[in-house]
Amino acid sequence: MNGPQDPNPNNTRFEEMVDLPEFQLSDYLLLEGDFEGDFSAKTMANSEENSAGSSNGFAPPEASERRNSNICKRGKNKSGTGMRVAFRTKSELEVMDDGFKWRKYGKKSVKNSPNPRNYYKCSSRGCLVKKRVERDRDDSSYVMTTYEGVHNHESPSLVYYNYKQMGPVVDAVASGGWDPQAPPSHYSS
DNA sequence: CGGCTTTGACCAGCGC
DNA sequence: GCGCTGGTCAAAGCCG
Numbered sequence A: 001m002n003g004p005q006d007p008n009p010n011n012t013r014f015e016e017m018v019d020l021p022e023f024q025l026s027d028y029l030l031l032e033g034d035f036e037g038d039f040s041a042k043t044m045a046n047s048e049e050n051s052a053g054s055s056n057g058f059a060p061p062e063a064s065e066r067r068n069s070n071i072c073k074r075g076k077n078k079s080g081t082g083m084r085v086a087f088r089t090k091s092e093l094e095v096m097d098d099g100f101k102w103r104k105y106g107k108k109s110v111k112n113s114p115n116p117r118n119y120y121k122c123s124s125r126g127c128l129v130k131k132r133v134e135r136d137r138d139d140s141s142y143v144m145t146t147y148e149g150v151h152n153h154e155s156p157s158l159v160y161y162n163y164k165q166m167g168p169v170v171d172a173v174a175s176g177g178w179d180p181q182a183p184p185s186h187y188s189s
Numbered sequence B: 001c002g003g004c005t006t007t008g009a010c011c012a013g014c015g016c
Numbered sequence C: 001g002c003g004c005t006g007g008t009c010a011a012a013g014c015c016g
Helices: A009-017 A046-052 A061-070 A163-174
Strands: A022-034 A042-045 A084-090 A102-109 A116-122 A129-135 A144-147
Touching: none
Parallel strands: none
Antiparallel strands: A022 A042, A022 A084, A084 A144, A102 A116, A116 A129, A129 A144
16 A cells, blocks of 8 residues: 555645644654654654743653654554654644544543543545544643544545645655745645 | 434553 | 553434
8 A cells, every 4th residue: 555645635734724823833743654764753843942841832852752652552553554643733623624524433531631532534435544633731722633544535625735746845844844834835726 | 314423331452 | 461541333312
């Protein structure tokens, strides 16, 4: 199931969302995927607040990684899609419209967190992509969203995704040079 | 009536 | 080996 398949269409929609005033991307975590190297979790913070610790509910990478150990704990990707991406977003809304249709299938209170974790599956037939949503335990104004898997279809609402255009964005994020606040100039509407 | 959410139960992996 | 915890299932209820 490898190949030049859509790595994560949500990235595109998400990037558009963080351009909106009510959304503010804080952390971008590549937890698993078709990457070279042996890292299991990679943390990208877009702000100098990162170096200031968690004064703003913003955990340093070390802490973020530790928190992500929950996500990686099972170490198995039942959906077999091999791609997991986590975002931490400052948002009032718990469920963000990323262009896909999600069906809630579970809710679980997590240890060490006052906020429950919600589990969603993509509503599209045959699509095994899952999504976990929970509020940050340190600062409930932040929402942790974890996508697992790759959509085998396009967004039912709008399709902005273009793999060739997406590549440089991912590279920019990986190198810390991507500014989520910047206009989505790579879109050609 | 169909689709979605809710919620408790069950299952499986991991750490001790 | 056992207990804990996270993830999933499935039945029931709700809503459009």
